Amino acid sequence: MAVKRATINDVASLAGVSIATASKALNGRQDVRAATRERVLAAAAELSFQPNALARGLLSGQTRTVGLLTSDSVGRFGIPVLLGAEDAFGAGEMAVLLCDARGDAIREQHHIRALLSRRVDGLIVVGESTNPRPSISKDLPVPVVYAYGPSEDPADVSFVPDDVGAAAMAVNHLLALGRRRIAHVTGPGHYKAARDREEGFRQALAEAGVAQAGRTLSGVWSQRWGRHAAEMLLMAEPEIDAVFCGSDQIAAGFVEAVRERGRRVPDDVAVVGYDNWEVLSTETRPALTTVDMNLEVLGRTAAQHLFAAIDGKATPGVHTLPCQLVIRDSTSPPGVS
Amino acid sequence: MAVKRATINDVASLAGVSIATASKALNGRQDVRAATRERVLAAAAELSFQPNALARGLLSGQTRTVGLLTSDSVGRFGIPVLLGAEDAFGAGEMAVLLCDARGDAIREQHHIRALLSRRVDGLIVVGESTNPRPSISKDLPVPVVYAYGPSEDPADVSFVPDDVGAAAMAVNHLLALGRRRIAHVTGPGHYKAARDREEGFRQALAEAGVAQAGRTLSGVWSQRWGRHAAEMLLMAEPEIDAVFCGSDQIAAGFVEAVRERGRRVPDDVAVVGYDNWEVLSTETRPALTTVDMNLEVLGRTAAQHLFAAIDGKATPGVHTLPCQLVIRDSTSPPGVS
DNA sequence: CTCCTGGACTTAAAGGTTTTCGGAAACGTA
């Protein structure tokens, strides 16, 4: 470990100039002679000088740091958003201060206080689901953007995936393949994601004038429920030729159960999942056609808008970002037109 | 958004004292009269005063912030370590500055410089595999600990899971169940994890005087490889009664293929996985007996030792942390003794 | 009465950087 960190003072004395001149030379300001600048830069390099961000931030009032507040970063969805945000920030000179509140409002308040004390320039709040969450923006001295889980307050800036549109897109894909007896299996109704996806499902069917096969089956977001739902559905509605599942876990279970019942996927029943959770979607047999919510893009977009908000150019409201349908063998096997 | 942030100066004037007195009152120092302290605290509350951590850090030289440098946080293993570390820090008043180098050495250097410029008190480096990685600790003014992926330099502080011991534990479990024809399917040999687990496997068998069934099959860490290996193995060594897989993905594929071949798990073939990746290990049928590397504990331990190192009490060397065998139905079904 | 002690409070310095403003030198022009 190096003994002592060099300050701009050390650089200045080594270069034989004042600290003001050293500062100007290091920051590329104009009124300094080229030869002098050289000397200063050389001195800085020799001492491996790193400007103290604390002192700089203290003076400028900007720390070039943002807080990332997640309710449940162990969750499946927080991570990509986090990566996207870190990506957008890292490209510049921003840094990300990570806090996990674990769904505890007290802890969340605690973290917000700590972040403000560190003078972050802004805050990104990542939800654990797309359910709207209480706003934290009131009386905060810095801008806040919400990613994945929107704020309840429409005056805040939120970014969410377009679940309704994506579900419709998935159903239209099935319709284009000629399927007409399409069922829907999804997660618990207290998830807005489940309700939104069902709404997109219904809309697309209604637009095409096609009736839903059976009733929507609501369960939990698990493979087990997918299997169970498949068994019930194949019993009650044996003539179904496609199913739209609310998650890849459900779809994976569904596919498994369908195959065990001796029906082929996709020839007899086409299956569409949701999330593009690769460990499931690419490893099931056949690989799952599924919706990718583009969460990294969402995180990156949220971060970029936080920049804008820091510069005073906020764009309030809930912004929905498009998803993407990833087509794999569970709806259109290779070699089949 | 609040208009202006209060400083200790504002608090002092509102309370009618000097800033020194205000500081002492706020920090619980002694030589302040109780009544005065009351006044200061009330003033601070009214202005919702938050001490400026930058100014404090500038003075004390301690930022109470650590950098978390990950090579690949999208990876399966970085996340729990990260959570464990964040947990250990969050309990106190530490904050975590997150950086993802994406496996790029240039970017890593860039991030290290940025972190040092921000005057972090220490660094945690999270590897993407247990393969030793180049040390970054030389000439750094702050302590560094390595988690999951150890440093190549034995003078550094590293924490890794005990893959050898865990593999032996898994095999001993199979031996205790009376299995004697045990095979091993694992990932690529350039992963130290694969080599370590194979070593533990061999040690345990040797100690029991039992011969390995077939040769170790090295492939990739995927479900597909697990299936493929199962097919080869059932063909070549039809009499095997157990298999130790190098990952849950491999084990999940293996279980699937075994069942498709009409063999029962665990009655005919017992299967042990590795990682306890719950989406796989609890959702396969039967659920997988598997090794949990206790990565959150590992992350927490690394963080705690970083604290110690910051206080000058480093404990150099590679520390291996015990893993845990999670027993589920793939080795001992419910209702069977 | 004087001196000392200790409590309660204030002053001022320190920490590292940026920036404004003023100063000095060099040079050209009248």
Added chain:
DNA sequence: TACGTTTCCGAAAACCTTTAAGTCCAGGAG
């Protein structure tokens, strides 16, 4: 020579907090 202009550099303030050192006063001891 006197003066104005340009170019380069330095002194000092500002950011906010903590803390060492110093001031002031009341009260007790001698």
